[in-house]
Amino acid sequence: MKPYLEKVTVADDASWSMVRVPRDPTIPFEWHHHPEYELTLTLNSRGRRFIGDHVGGYDDGDLVLLGPNLPHTWSSTSKLDGGRPHLVMVIWFRPEWARALTGLLTELRPVAGLLDRSARGLKFSQGATERVRARIEAIFDKPPADRLLDLISVLLTLAEDDAAEPLTAPSRSPQSTLASSGARIDRVLDYLHAHYTDDLRIDHLARLAALSPSGFHRMFTRHTRLTLVEYVTRLRIGEACALLAEQDKPIAHIAELVGYRSLANFGRQFKALKGLTPREYRNRFAG
The missing domain is CATH 1.10.10.60 (Homeodomain-like)
Incomplete structure (x- = not known):
């Protein structure tokens, strides 16, 4: 089965997109891709994630960054609290948006490196996730300008996570994450x-x-x-x-x-x- 193309829309008062979705009774298997970067925080949920050729288990607080057009889906098996729904928080932004910011602002160069690494999908460490979780949860209830500043802050924090785990098989594409000194x-x-x-x-x-x-x-x-x-x-x-x-x-x-x-x-x-x-x-x- 080939992944279907998901269309991501942007609100009139923003330059990037976000959605907070309660899923009940399950997070279904929906194999898809899109040209945007995606940062996904999954709460009150356990199951398996499928990203490119990666298959792995996930638990409450799973935080993953995906590069453009990387096929993916989460598929739940249980909840932590059966009385509440699975909760999925997703942030999308386009490559040209990211290039404009990281190209213009020297302070955001670490974010450019983070985005290069996300071509294989990145699962963030527990420590990094704990540092940004509250900011991600709160971002949905803030005005547009504050949301933008908080997103940049989250990305800068995640760029410092040297323990972030690449998920898919190595690639020799231009966005390859492999270090090379010669x-x-x-x-x-x-x-x-x-x-x-x-x-x-x-x-x-x-x-x-x-x-x-x-x-x-x-x-x-x-x-x-x-x-x-x-x-x-x-x-x-x-x-x-x-x-x-x-x-x-x-x-x-x-x-x-x-x-x-x-x-x-x-x-x-x-x-x-x-x-x-x-x-x-x-x-x-x-x-």
């Missing part, structure tokens, strides 16, 4: 993203980086915060998720397309990373 890691990453379905050899990757195998491992882990095996697995499973969601090819064929020679190994790694079997994942998108 051509060595770029050469390796470009090669991996072109050949991750192949049988990869450490000695070849080390030569690309002009390093010894041990030096290559240290460099790769320092820049990506993942081992080579973890990085390649995420690339393969991420592509498998896209194929499972949008195509009806047999699962064994998809496993082979993304580089797995063993269907059993594919199934084990898929469930370890996503918490679902490939068939269970596909069934979420049936319809």
Whole structure:
């Protein structure tokens, strides 16, 4: 099932959008995307979130920032307080709005970095969420000018959250969040993203980086915060998720397309990373 395009409207007295929505009895699975950035705070709710190729559990106070056109949905399983509805607070703003602010105001440069990182989706740490939660909850009841100042304040605070967790598989798009200090890691990453379905050899990757195998491992882990095996697995499973969601090819064929020679190994790694079997994942998108 392909995500549907959600149309976000902006009020006449504002330059960005927001909505506070009580959902009862559940937050339904609604796979969608839109060209705006989205900051979502979910309260009185537990369940699973689906963002790109990411599947993960969420709980009360879940705070996530999504980059433009990143498919997503939340799907609840329970409430903390059964007598009250799930509560979803969403803030949207367009890329050109963000570029205008961060390009004009030097003080907002940290926000530009935050938005670049959001291309993979960002789940904020508990500490950062606690620092902004009250401001987000209060923003809906303020006049437009105060809301704008509070939104900028929230974004600046979140930009300081070094523990924010990227959610989807790594990307080599222009908005890639991977840190890079030179051509060595770029050469390796470009090669991996072109050949991750192949049988990869450490000695070849080390030569690309002009390093010894041990030096290559240290460099790769320092820049990506993942081992080579973890990085390649995420690339393969991420592509498998896209194929499972949008195509009806047999699962064994998809496993082979993304580089797995063993269907059993594919199934084990898929469930370890996503918490679902490939068939269970596909069934979420049936319809």
